Amino acid sequence: MADARELIRERFGLALLLYLHIVICCVSLVCVAAIYPEFYIFFQPAGLLGGVSVIAAFSLLAVLFILAEFSFGYCVAFYFYTMVVGYLWLNHFSEFIYNHRLSALSAAASALAFLLPALFMTSPLRQIWTLSSKNFDRLLNLLLLTGAVTVAIGASYNFRLISLDSIYYFRDKLTSPTILNYLTGITSGALLPFAFACFVERKDVWRAGAVLLLLLCFYPITLSKLTLFAPAWMVGMLVLSKLFELRVAVVISLLGPMALGIFLFLLYKNDLARYEVTISYFGLVNFRMIAIPSLAMDYYNEFFFRHDLTHFCQIGFLKSLVTCPYQDPLSVVIYNAFGTGGNFNASLFATEGIASVGPMFAPIAVFAGGLIIGLGNRLSAGLPPRFILISSAVLVQVLLNVPFTTVLLTHGAAFLFLLWYIAPRALSDAS
Numbered sequence: 001m002a003d004a005r006e007l008i009r010e011r012f013g014l015a016l017l018l019y020l021h022i023v024i025c026c027v028s029l030v031c032v033a034a035i036y037p038e039f040y041i042f043f044q045p046a047g048l049l050g051g052v053s054v055i056a057a058f059s060l061l062a063v064l065f066i067l068a069e070f071s072f073g074y075c076v077a078f079y080f081y082t083m084v085v086g087y088l089w090l091n092h093f094s095e096f097i098y099n100h101r102l103s104a105l106s107a108a109a110s111a112l113a114f115l116l117p118a119l120f121m122t123s124p125l126r127q128i129w130t131l132s133s134k135n136f137d138r139l140l141n142l143l144l145l146t147g148a149v150t151v152a153i154g155a156s157y158n159f160r161l162i163s164l165d166s167i168y169y170f171r172d173k174l175t176s177p178t179i180l181n182y183l184t185g186i187t188s189g190a191l192l193p194f195a196f197a198c199f200v201e202r203k204d205v206w207r208a209g210a211v212l213l214l215l216l217c218f219y220p221i222t223l224s225k226l227t228l229f230a231p232a233w234m235v236g237m238l239v240l241s242k243l244f245e246l247r248v249a250v251v252i253s254l255l256g257p258m259a260l261g262i263f264l265f266l267l268y269k270n271d272l273a274r275y276e277v278t279i280s281y282f283g284l285v286n287f288r289m290i291a292i293p294s295l296a297m298d299y300y301n302e303f304f305f306r307h308d309l310t311h312f313c314q315i316g317f318l319k320s321l322v323t324c325p326y327q328d329p330l331s332v333v334i335y336n337a338f339g340t341g342g343n344f345n346a347s348l349f350a351t352e353g354i355a356s357v358g359p360m361f362a363p364i365a366v367f368a369g370g371l372i373i374g375l376g377n378r379l380s381a382g383l384p385p386r387f388i389l390i391s392s393a394v395l396v397q398v399l400l401n402v403p404f405t406t407v408l409l410t411h412g413a414a415f416l417f418l419l420w421y422i423a424p425r426a427l428s429d430a431s
Contacts, residue, residue, distance in 0.1 A: 109362075167225070
């Protein structure tokens with residue numbers, strides 16, 4: 001009886017946190033609209049009731065996060081759910097001319113299609129082969145060496161210590177071999193985060209610190225905000241995992257930074273703090289990290305409502321085999337169409353969904369992505385939950401901003417899945 005009461009109390013607390021998160025997400029977008037209207041982000045008080053009604057209806061899906069247990073898919077699903085909440089809010093106030101009702105229904109259906117396999121496809125796959133303790137330790141050393149070699153080679157092609165304000169100007173000037181670009185994405189997105197999570201489980205402080213240093217070294221050679229903040233992000237997820245139950249930690253990982261951004265925004269609007277201090281953080285977190293993935297769905301709906309769909313021809317090896325209406329990457333195509341925010345990469349929902357097959361069939365494409373995330377759950381089943389959270393922390397962020405097919409190979413998701421599968425389940429003893 002006591003266990004049942006504790007379970008009810010735990011799920012009730014998680015429910016309150018989830019619905020608070022949804023409210024904060026919408027409030028954040030209202031604040032974003034006040035600072036960045038040039039990005040076609042709008043809010044009209046007269047439409048508030050309608051916007052709240054749409055979000056209230058969609059918030060019913062949040063109950064799935066209360067019923068599901070923690071997994072890799074839980075992290076990805078929650079971040080995508082937040083993105084769709086943001087899109088539905090932006091869609092309600094959007095001044096673009098496309099079928100907003102169809103696109104909103106498609107986004108909600110896509111979210112449900114993704115959540116079901118990502119949250120509940122968790123049964124373990126039997127390990128046919130696993131590394132011995134000695135070989136696993138050798139693998140971790142090899143991952144560290146791979147990171148160091150990648151940084152050294154990358155620095156020989158590109159190395160610029162510049163501020164965040166200047167990265168977009170210089171990033172287009174970076175040149176390096178294709179194989180190095182792949183190695184950089186795989187190492188920084190999957191291999192080193194996996195190694196860091198392993199060293200944390202084994203309480204190997206020095207090698208964990210070495211991984212963080214290597215990750216930080218990727219910034220001068222990639223000029224990517226993700227690589228700059230990846231070490232702090234993984235440490236933050238580690239701290240949250242120690243303070244809270246893991247599902248709560250996942251929610252707070254977005255809710256906390258977003259709420260702080262709103263607080264800083266209010267300080268700025270009331271002349272209690274300087275623009276440089278408040279809006280720099282607000283722009284990085286509330287706008288770039290939270291709003292942009294949702295805004296991408298609005299942009300892609302607007303563009304592909306009146307232009308040819310890609311039918312997946314944006315995928316590199318397919319472009320050489322089939323006729324494609326777009327020769328440039330979609331990120332460049334969208335930037336050229338709207339002229340704001342730099343190259344506009346987007347997630348599974350926008351790229352493999354809206355751009356490839358249109359809103360009518362987007363839920364099918366997104367469901368296929370959910371099945372692959374569910375496979376990731378199965379391959380990682382039996383590993384320590386905190387280890388799964390930390391080792392996938394960078395990849396989850398990448399999934400919000402990069403096409404799914406690109407994440408699988410270029411950013412190393414497939415490699416991370418393989419590492420999870422062959423890793424000894426008693427990581428702390430694998431030394």
